[in-house]
Amino acid sequence: MQPLKLALGGLLLAASSTAAHADALRDQANAIFKPIPEQVAGLDAAQVELGRQLFFEPRLSASHVISCNTCHNIGTGGADNVPASSGHAWQKGARNSPTVFNAVFNIAQFWDGRAKDLEEQAKGPVQNPVEMHNTPNNVEATLKSMPEYVAAFGKAFPGDKQAVSFDNMARALQAFESTLITPDSRFDQYLKGDDKALDAKEKKGLQAFMSAGCISCHNGVNLGGQAYFPFGLVKKPDASILPSGDKGRFAVTKTQNDEYVFRAAPLRNVALTAPYFHSGQVWDLEEAVTIMGTAQLGKQLDAGEVGDIVAFLKTVTGKQPQVQYPLLPPSTATTPRPVD
Amino acid sequence: MQPLKLALGGLLLAASSTAAHADALRDQANAIFKPIPEQVAGLDAAQVELGRQLFFEPRLSASHVISCNTCHNIGTGGADNVPASSGHAWQKGARNSPTVFNAVFNIAQFWDGRAKDLEEQAKGPVQNPVEMHNTPNNVEATLKSMPEYVAAFGKAFPGDKQAVSFDNMARALQAFESTLITPDSRFDQYLKGDDKALDAKEKKGLQAFMSAGCISCHNGVNLGGQAYFPFGLVKKPDASILPSGDKGRFAVTKTQNDEYVFRAAPLRNVALTAPYFHSGQVWDLEEAVTIMGTAQLGKQLDAGEVGDIVAFLKTVTGKQPQVQYPLLPPSTATTPRPVD
Numbered sequence: 001m002q003p004l005k006l007a008l009g010g011l012l013l014a015a016s017s018t019a020a021h022a023d024a025l026r027d028q029a030n031a032i033f034k035p036i037p038e039q040v041a042g043l044d045a046a047q048v049e050l051g052r053q054l055f056f057e058p059r060l061s062a063s064h065v066i067s068c069n070t071c072h073n074i075g076t077g078g079a080d081n082v083p084a085s086s087g088h089a090w091q092k093g094a095r096n097s098p099t100v101f102n103a104v105f106n107i108a109q110f111w112d113g114r115a116k117d118l119e120e121q122a123k124g125p126v127q128n129p130v131e132m133h134n135t136p137n138n139v140e141a142t143l144k145s146m147p148e149y150v151a152a153f154g155k156a157f158p159g160d161k162q163a164v165s166f167d168n169m170a171r172a173l174q175a176f177e178s179t180l181i182t183p184d185s186r187f188d189q190y191l192k193g194d195d196k197a198l199d200a201k202e203k204k205g206l207q208a209f210m211s212a213g214c215i216s217c218h219n220g221v222n223l224g225g226q227a228y229f230p231f232g233l234v235k236k237p238d239a240s241i242l243p244s245g246d247k248g249r250f251a252v253t254k255t256q257n258d259e260y261v262f263r264a265a266p267l268r269n270v271a272l273t274a275p276y277f278h279s280g281q282v283w284d285l286e287e288a289v290t291i292m293g294t295a296q297l298g299k300q301l302d303a304g305e306v307g308d309i310v311a312f313l314k315t316v317t318g319k320q321p322q323v324q325y326p327l328l329p330p331s332t333a334t335t336p337r338p339v340d
Numbered sequence: 341m342q343p344l345k346l347a348l349g350g351l352l353l354a355a356s357s358t359a360a361h362a363d364a365l366r367d368q369a370n371a372i373f374k375p376i377p378e379q380v381a382g383l384d385a386a387q388v389e390l391g392r393q394l395f396f397e398p399r400l401s402a403s404h405v406i407s408c409n410t411c412h413n414i415g416t417g418g419a420d421n422v423p424a425s426s427g428h429a430w431q432k433g434a435r436n437s438p439t440v441f442n443a444v445f446n447i448a449q450f451w452d453g454r455a456k457d458l459e460e461q462a463k464g465p466v467q468n469p470v471e472m473h474n475t476p477n478n479v480e481a482t483l484k485s486m487p488e489y490v491a492a493f494g495k496a497f498p499g500d501k502q503a504v505s506f507d508n509m510a511r512a513l514q515a516f517e518s519t520l521i522t523p524d525s526r527f528d529q530y531l532k533g534d535d536k537a538l539d540a541k542e543k544k545g546l547q548a549f550m551s552a553g554c555i556s557c558h559n560g561v562n563l564g565g566q567a568y569f570p571f572g573l574v575k576k577p578d579a580s581i582l583p584s585g586d587k588g589r590f591a592v593t594k595t596q597n598d599e600y601v602f603r604a605a606p607l608r609n610v611a612l613t614a615p616y617f618h619s620g621q622v623w624d625l626e627e628a629v630t631i632m633g634t635a636q637l638g639k640q641l642d643a644g645e646v647g648d649i650v651a652f653l654k655t656v657t658g659k660q661p662q663v664q665y666p667l668l669p670p671s672t673a674t675t676p677r678p679v680d
Contacts, residue, residue: 325414331623333624
């Protein structure tokens with residue numbers, strides 16, 4: 001029996017070493033990443049409900065055609081899957097629309113972080129002439145013209161004398177958007193202890209994602225979104241991907257160090273949000289990973305590594321938000337008319 | 341006691357006469373109109389479910405930006421509440437987008453009835469160069485590029501060798517749109533016997549709607565939508581409302597009698613679907629009713645009659661459809677790219 005016992009011992013040792021190795025990988029991952037929570041605490045139900053209406057409200061745009069959901073589509077990963085969104089009069093946005101999903105966990109909003117939170121962000125596209133092309137005054141006049149909105153704002157902001165305001169519109173949107181989170185991805189199941197949630201290739205990808213250095217920028221709950229880095233840290237990518245006219249965060253800080261600096265893209269649901277980068281010029285996740293390798297890490301990742309990393313990245317797609325399409329109040333005689 | 345008995349008898353008589361009168365009004369209304377049913381029978385659940393995705397699918401348009409819901413918004417009465425929709429490259433549609441709600445009950449689709457049903461209708465905007473600007477081939481390539489759609493079409497059309505087809509897209513859309521109905525309006529409650537569902541003014545409006553002759557065109561389950569009539573039967577309205585360049589059904593039949601002929605607008609949820617008429621140039625329901633009086637009936641309805649009729653028309657707003665926003669499959673490497 002001795003040889004068999006030895007052999008069994010070897011098997012047990014191997015199994016236990018694999019388990020230890022698996023735990024080590026998970027421990028390492030848990031030191032770097034965090035699962036998406038089941039919900040964001042402290043949200044006001046009336047604000048969330050109002051925000052749901054406002055998110056789908058085309059009358060926040062001058063044309064009465066464009067809503068938040070137009071560019072941050074709930075059905076397609078919270079983004080619009082085009083290089084640059086079509087705004088008022090079919091004008092194109094300067095950068096790819098980032099996903100609204102899990103955006104509440106980002107350190108700041110927009111590719112250059114120019115809005116400190118979702119409330120501040122919400123006011124941007126509404127006023128941007130190439131996006132919704134509206135004004136705070138006109139938005140307030142629009143919302144005040146509909147008794148149902150007046151009542152809903154009153155309920156959501158009971159302390160305010162002027163409950164219907166552009167600011168409160170933004171607060172309600174922030175409340176609703178804070179519910180647009182995607183917990184329970186296979187990766188999060190893995191982080192929480194379910195070893196079978198990832199297969200061998202995906203774990204290899206996770207390992208490669210960590211050891212190659214991707215985690216320098218893509219870490220935390222959103223695998224990114226927490227800090228700013230120059231795009232082309234090691235080697236500038238092609239001008240079609242990093243157009244010279246867009247200097248990123250430099251426009252916000254006017255600091256030369258911030259030229260071509262962008263907030264690290266959060267990678268949650270990245271498999272749903274092509275095309276990639278602020279320029280929206282790369283459709284293929286493999287290609288995007290390869291470009292990141294050369295541009296940010298100075299590494300030519302081989303096809304095997306890229307394939308493993310992409311397999312891993314596909315496991316961070318979480319449970320997508322289930323949203324009931326809201327009923328919106330009818331316009332009245334005093335509702336400002338749409339503008340072309 | 342004799343005088344009291346007489347007085348009581350008089351009261352009873354009056355009450356019974358009012359009841360008889362109320363029943364007469366309802367009987368008359370029931371001879372002309374029909375309530376919206378709770379549901380349309382015979383729909384295939386898998387087709388409805390696929391149709392729900394397709395209805396919100398922006399990739400049915402060449403730009404990947406415009407979906408059916410863009411112009412037939414579920415949240416705003418099934419229409420878009422602008423004079424003419426903005427299509428591909430911000431081009432304007434030739435006519436006001438009709439509501440999709442209860443459209444299944446119309447005799448035919450479009451203002452000129454050029455599509456015999458919702459299936460045929462669905463193929464129109466997808467291919468119209470000023471609307472979604474797509475082609476059947478490109479739509480099929482798009483849908484075939486996503487395994488989730490291939491599976492959903494297979495489930496919805498199990499008998500078909502080529503389940504993913506432009507025709508089946510239209511069939512699925514028809515199935516879903518057949519669920520977009522609005523039963524249980526106060527008017528329908530009244531038709532079914534609830535005398536208190538309408539107040540005195542609304543009943544007066546119903547009476548006026550019938551006696552003034554509106555019901556010649558606006559009758560049946562949709563209060564319209566069942567037959568074709570010349571706009572300006574008695575007196576042509578202003579050219580801004582009836583532009584001379586749009587000869588309506590004449591373009592379909594090439595029959596001179598059909599010049600400026602349109603399908604009578606179905607009036608269900610009319611309070612939610614401003615602006616009015618095929619030209620979408622009238623925002624106010626009172627004004628629209630007044631114009632109909634002069635143009636179609638040769639009558640200058642007075643303000644009281646108009647007010648009563650509008651009060652009645654507001655009672656035909658039914659229970660709006662509750663729709664879960666669908667999750668759409670991600671594009672793949674073979675999905676045709678958006679076109680500007």
